[in-house]
Amino acid sequence: MKAKHQRLILALVAVAGVAGAGVLGASALRDEAAYFRTPVEVKAGKTEVGEPMRLGGMVAAGSIERQADGLTIRFVATDGKASVPVEFKGIVPDLFAEESGMVADGRMRADGTFVADRILAKHDERYMPPQMGEMPEGVAKMAPKA
Amino acid sequence: MHAYANPTRFLAIAKPLTPWLLGVGLLLVLGGAFAGLTQVPGDYKQGETARILYVHVPSAWLGMGGWTSLAVAGLVQLVWRHPLAGIAARAIAVPGMLFTALCLATGSIWGKPTWGTWWEWDGRMTSMLVLLFLYAGFIALTSGDANGTGGQRQGGTLSRGAAIYALVGAINIPIINRSVIWWNSLHQGPSITLRGSSIDGALLWPLGLTVLGFSLLFGAIVLMRMRRIIADNRVAARLRRLADDEGN
Numbered sequence: 540m541k542a543k544h545q546r547l548i549l550a551l552v553a554v555a556g557v558a559g560a561g562v563l564g565a566s567a568l569r570d571e572a573a574y575f576r577t578p579v580e581v582k583a584g585k586t587e588v589g590e591p592m593r594l595g596g597m598v599a600a601g602s603i604e605r606q607a608d609g610l611t612i613r614f615v616a617t618d619g620k621a622s623v624p625v626e627f628k629g630i631v632p633d634l635f636a637e638e639s640g641m642v643a644d645g646r647m648r649a650d651g652t653f654v655a656d657r658i659l660a661k662h663d664e665r666y667m668p669p670q671m672g673e674m675p676e677g678v679a680k681m682a683p684k685a
Numbered sequence: 686m687h688a689y690a691n692p693t694r695f696l697a698i699a700k701p702l703t704p705w706l707l708g709v710g711l712l713l714v715l716g717g718a719f720a721g722l723t724q725v726p727g728d729y730k731q732g733e734t735a736r737i738l739y740v741h742v743p744s745a746w747l748g749m750g751g752w753t754s755l756a757v758a759g760l761v762q763l764v765w766r767h768p769l770a771g772i773a774a775r776a777i778a779v780p781g782m783l784f785t786a787l788c789l790a791t792g793s794i795w796g797k798p799t800w801g802t803w804w805e806w807d808g809r810m811t812s813m814l815v816l817l818f819l820y821a822g823f824i825a826l827t828s829g830d831a832n833g834t835g836g837q838r839q840g841g842t843l844s845r846g847a848a849i850y851a852l853v854g855a856i857n858i859p860i861i862n863r864s865v866i867w868w869n870s871l872h873q874g875p876s877i878t879l880r881g882s883s884i885d886g887a888l889l890w891p892l893g894l895t896v897l898g899f900s901l902l903f904g905a906i907v908l909m910r911m912r913r914i915i916a917d918n919r920v921a922a923r924l925r926r927l928a929d930d931e932g933n
Contacts, residue, residue: 550852557853574806574870632798666889668888
């Protein structure tokens with residue numbers, strides 16, 4: 540075997556080893572590296588009351604209620620399988636809207652409401668011109684989706 | 686492949702190719718930026734801020750593509766001892782780091798109005814920042830003079846350690862790519878996949894121009910830097926010969 544073939548095999552074995560270690564590490568981090576938890580995970584008892592965490596999900600259609608003080612809002616975060624009511628006092632980003640993604644920093648209260656200190660809007664992967672966004676729901680959904 | 690290992694032969698091709706890459710690349714970038722800023726509509730939800738994607742996406746592509754080529758060059762250097770491969774790896778590092786930084790900066794500028802934050806430690810952003818640090822480490826490791834110091838061998842090519850570092854660092858590339866799929870992240874999922882694009886065609890075409898244009902510019906920068914490293918090596922070799930002659 541020529542020296543360069545030996546080096547090639549050695550290098551490929553080493554690369555495969557490092558890649559394997561990387562994949563193992565990444566999958567071990569699956570839960571820890573998640574930026575937020577979903578309502579399903581919250582309902583499954585993965586969180587404790589009062590523990591600081593992030594909750595991510597879609598803002599359920601028709602769920603945003605503005606309170607009389609003009610600052611507090613309540614809405615329901617959902618992932619399609621479970622939903623968690625959220626309460627937040629403060630200013631939300633411009634892109635925060637119903638049927639749109641959001642991530643909230645905060646903690647669960649004993650009554651099952653998530654009390655948020657901060658809310659970020661999450662954008663999805665779809666980009667389209669305004670005329671298409673205003674189309675009826677069914678037509679807009681026909682736009683190619685990843 | 687070894688036909689191009691000869692720097693003289695490489696220079697004969699690289700020299701006339703550089704101005705073409707540079708010129709066409711600049712035209713495409715300017716055309717794509719003009720179209721992206723003035724000719725296409727804003728996004729239905731984000732409005733005008735979406736236009737930053739015409740710089741952000743090519744930057745991300747070149748930051749990650751840069752390290753991929755750097756790692757391939759490292760492998761070729763390690764296994765075949767191809768002298769130009771190590772030079773190419775060193776030439777790629779600086780523009781690769783530049784585009785990675787540009788990707789992080791444009792993403793941050795976009796994140797503030799869209800998400801409501803400049804920076805969050807989610808999987809995509811953190812792994813991209815790691816890539817920036819990997820580039821910085823590689824540049825630090827391979828900076829030295831052409832006499833075979835500081836992570837270089839004589840002839841301006843890579844030391845074995847630097848080539849291994851390039852290969853090990855490549856593990857971060859699939860992690861960046863999959864980060865938005867493996868982990869819940871603030872960054873959205875991929876818009877452009879093998880199955881198609883969820884960026885509407887009306888907004889997509891200037892992106893094609895800027896991705897191609899920035900890629901050609903990247904190629905031009907790499908060729909210019911390679912020529913410069915080769916020139917430095919020739920100067921160093923001549924100085925060594927002169928010093929030897931004087932010694933005799």
